[in-house]
Amino acid sequence: MKKVWIILGIVLTLLIAGAVVVAIITRDQEPTLKQGLVISDSVLTALPSEQTAAIKELQRLKKALATLKPNRPYIVIDTQSNKVYYRTDDSLLFEAVCSTGSGGELVDSTSDRRWVFATPHGVHKVNSKLVNPWWRKPDWAFIEENEKIPDDPRDRYDSEMLGEFAMGFGNGYFLHGTIYERLLGINVTHGCVRLGSENLKWVWDRVQIGTPVYIF
């Protein structure tokens, strides 16, 4: 009989220990909003009590929210899945596999310069459209290949690397073609967005200067 109590005791002790472990693992964390996103009551206004005024106020707010959205199709670049979308607010018009930034880092030990090869998240706009673009290789392209940085600027140009078209969206970042189509779908670029030639043509034909580019 005593043995039964001992076993029961051990089982219950283990159960309590287990419960404590479970409680620690599954406990709720304190919610923390990213800075600048805290919604406090002070910024909220009360809805007018009179029905017509209330409806008007609700409509005004919905309109205010709608005006923030682009009023024409826009490009979305999904760096998580390496996809480019061309879409409106409620419909997807086009989807293609792309390659985005690797997130890797390059440090030049001689000059202590540092580059991070990430595609910049946020809202941008197409600000240039180029046909048969030439790539002016920046310093990191030579450092990465363990090559000497050329003195003659003409030695920096490459006519094939960017494919047939390029669409700039600021700070030297482009949506362009590639000679490495096999690597589409993988985060391998230095921050630019690469597309296969057919898909690049499709996007090129529709995108205009000013088309919004959302990257996440």
Add this chain to the structure above:
Amino acid sequence: MQRISHTLYRLTPIFWMAPFCLCLSLSACHKKSPDQSKPLKQTTGAWDESRAETEYKILQAELQLAKAESLYFVIDLPDKLFQLKLKGAVLWDYPIHYIGNGSSDADKFFQRFQAGGQYLVRPITGRYLFAGREKTADSLLAIIAKVVNVEPELLQREIPERFQLQWGDGLMLDVSTDVSGTAKFPFKNTLVGVGQALARPFGEARISVKMDTSRAITFYRVTEIGLPTIVYPPHRLELPPEKSKAAK
């Protein structure tokens, strides 16, 4: 041994108290969200002031989020849509395909999320991967990783079979995909599962959905802890169409 057994025998009443303590400790861990007892009135068509007030506050909160330069997550229950938005624009969306009770779970989820109007925006507080597809050695990725100076692991994508997002107060979103995955931490999975099952009587609101694998990758990777989330009530407030100036 005899002395130990004697001591244990004397402590028997404490052991009987153990299950009670267990329940008590779990209930303490899962604090009940306030004001669960006041569900919103659910009328359709007629003007409902309380619902209008709720929707007005949520719209104001979304406007604040949309003015910031950060991604936010919208659970649009009336249109049955998940949306990832930036500056008010939809970047990613996916229809909600419920598994299980569907709309009644959605109702419960919304009530608990807003806790009687106390919360308009909640950040994701937890993300748990129950099973992902096993990573395979990929020689191509290994070569690329060397060239671009990145860990090959980072280039591989974790394809989730089942994962869970949490917002605290027992609020959970379970996402399952078609891909057959392998549990990364089977023991931890069991513990989390047991913990959630034991905590269920103390209150939880869970939505279970099914998602296409390719879309789930983005969803899983983007929904990081801290991502602000907003939930629209399951029944949309119908507003009369705005009179256009031309009609005057």
